[in-house]
Amino acid sequence: MRSPRLADVGFGGLSFHVTEPLATGQYLALCIPSIRPDLKIESLVTWCEKSQYGYQVGIAFLHDQDRFTVRMVEQICHIESYRQRILEEEGRELSATEAAQEWIDHYAKDFPAA
Numbered sequence: 001m002r003s004p005r006l007a008d009v010g011f012g013g014l015s016f017h018v019t020e021p022l023a024t025g026q027y028l029a030l031c032i033p034s035i036r037p038d039l040k041i042e043s044l045v046t047w048c049e050k051s052q053y054g055y056q057v058g059i060a061f062l063h064d065q066d067r068f069t070v071r072m073v074e075q076i077c078h079i080e081s082y083r084q085r086i087l088e089e090e091g092r093e094l095s096a097t098e099a100a101q102e103w104i105d106h107y108a109k110d111f112p113a114a
Contacts (some may be wrong), residue, residue: 002060012060012061012067013046013058013060013061014030014058014059014070015044015056015057015058015059016056017051017053017054017055017056017057018042018054018055018057018059019053019054019055020042020055021048021050021055021057022045022048022055022057023045023048024045024046024047025044025045026044027042027043027044027045028042028043028045028056028059028073029041029042029043030042030043030059034075039069039073041061041063041066041069041070042047042061042062042063042066043059043060043061043062043066043067044059044060045057045058045059045060046058046060052112058108079099079100079103080099080104080105081094082102082103082107083096083099086099086102
């Protein structure tokens with residue numbers, strides 16, 4: 001299976017697109033290898049529907065702490081994307097801390113509450 005494409009992140013889980021259907025009730029290990037050490041989160045497939053990308057799958061996190069972890073990862077991804085955009089558009093090279101502070105100042109208020 002190719003890498004899934006994230007569709008939505010919610011409080012209790014997330015959804016993503018895959019090319020092959022997954023069975024409802026199937027357990028998955030959600031892996032995010034760009035976070036060191038590799039982040040692995042246990043989850044459960046709660047629904048799977050045909051979509052324009054193949055199939056959209058919804059998963060639920062099995063542990064409360066994972067909800068918080070995934071929200072933090074989502075913010076980190078937004079900050080890194082901001083950092084890259086600023087480099088490309090403005091030619092400014094920001095440290096991770098500088099990018100985080102600027103992103104928080106500009107966008108944190110619009111980041112959906114958990």
